[in-house]
Amino acid sequence: MASVLTFDDVSLTRDGTTILDHVTWQVTSDQRWVVLGPNGAGKTTMLQVAASFLHPTSGRAVVLDELLGATDVFELRPRIGFASTALARRIPGNERVLDVVMTASYSVTGRWNEQYEEVDVRRAERVLREWHLDGFGDRLFGTLSDGEQKRVQIARAIMTDPELLLLDEPAASLDLGAREELLQLLGAYASEPSSPAMVMVTHHVEEIPPGFTHALLLRTGAIAAAGPLDDVMTSENLTAAFGLALQVTRDGDRFTARAA
């Protein structure tokens, strides 16, 4: 399988603080990764390197065969789907949902004078339908519920048919029903062989969608464990990563964790 993401001894320092510490990691096109770790472990920073928003201080990061630091990131970014709360904050509340999704083609938030073709409109409508947002195209983004907004963000991220999909805490702040609906949709999407490689950051093992294949546990910027879900999602590994005695249980394709 083709490699879509390679971190080779990647470290990242900001204002004298080491945030990523010698991270070596590879993602191939058929894999769907979840990244877990305590607050401040460096999960978002890792995703931002994968999205080409940050460059390593040392080591090599290769994204979709392009070496960061030696490539034009403006050509690379449209090939990467990225959804995060920070990005969603930049979406104007009075933007039409269809425009929120379509503007991904130009990597902008907020429609201005870009010209869209009928094919863009039809694709945006189809993606909205697939994420249970049929009939939402004319609604204003700011009037949607949290759950609906999260699904719009993902629809936007996949609008450009990316080769790598990065999701930063897509289920954060959702109520139980909205979370389960989102996980079901993410699970179905992850299970399709035609879907792109995926990396999803989350705080909760309960939010690992079915269909995900691999996990990476991060602790103070370094990898505590990484590999196939079954190998990594053990009580011992989670205990070491979170610095707290934890008991992990698997029920079918879902996980739960609690203090041991």
Ligand SMILES: Nc1ncnc2c1ncn2[C@@H]1O[C@H](COP(=O)(O)OP(=O)(O)OP(=O)(O)O)[C@@H](O)[C@H]1O
């Ligand atoms: N510009 C910066 N200068 C210095 N430190 C920074 C900077 N940006 C982030 N950090 C620090 O880097 C560490 C990792 O941050 P990051 O947001 O990647 O962690 P995270 O695992 O995603 O955390 P959380 O789970 O709380 O979202 C944190 O300790 C944070 O304070």
